[in-house]
Amino acid sequence: MTETTPAEAQEIEASDGYVAADLCGVTLHVKPAGQWRPSYLRALREGDYEGWAVGVMSAEDAATFVELDATFDEINEFTSAAMNSSGETPGKSGGRSRSSRTTRKR
8 A cells, every 4th residue: 555645635635525445345435534524533433334434435335335344454444545545644633732841830
């Protein structure tokens, strides 16, 4: 699996709004990770794969995803491939983090 460059990721997003990844030999299309709502990522992390699929795929691809009844390993490989194809890896928020240094009141 090769990493997608930022330029390629922008081109993918501009083309049709979905990236392709294979699950059990079937190509499914997923929204780029940057377009996922926090609830979709939460569903994925909590193992609600059907809820996640409905949020990030077309209705047809989500139905195919459910019908394939893939294993956890296959789903993890698929979601990783989809995130890498879009050039993004959702994780922690890009928001400001708290300083690791404590401040003392004067």
